[in-house]
Amino acid sequence: MPNVTPTLLLVEDDPTMTAVCQSYLRDQEYDLHCVADGSAALQALSQKSFDGVLLDLSLPDMNGLEILRKSAAKNSLLKSSSPPATVR
DSSP: OOOOEEEEEEEOOOOOHHHHHHHHHTTTEEEEEEEESSSHHHHHHHHOOOEEEEEEEESSSSSSHHHHHHHHHTTOOOSSSSSOOOEE
């Protein structure tokens, strides 16, 4: 069976927090995709399937709960039925 690297979407507008998360998660061998706002998160979720989402709840253009609602409505949040993790 091939070794599959889990794919995560990090939605975080703070560059310092993004750098910390990137460093840790890449060391853990996750395939990490980073975006800095809700619009980019919705676009990424519509174009690719992710195993998990790390989501900042306070973003400049919409809050994290709005992203969850919009992506759930489009049924595009995750590959599996696992709930997303939330940052902050």
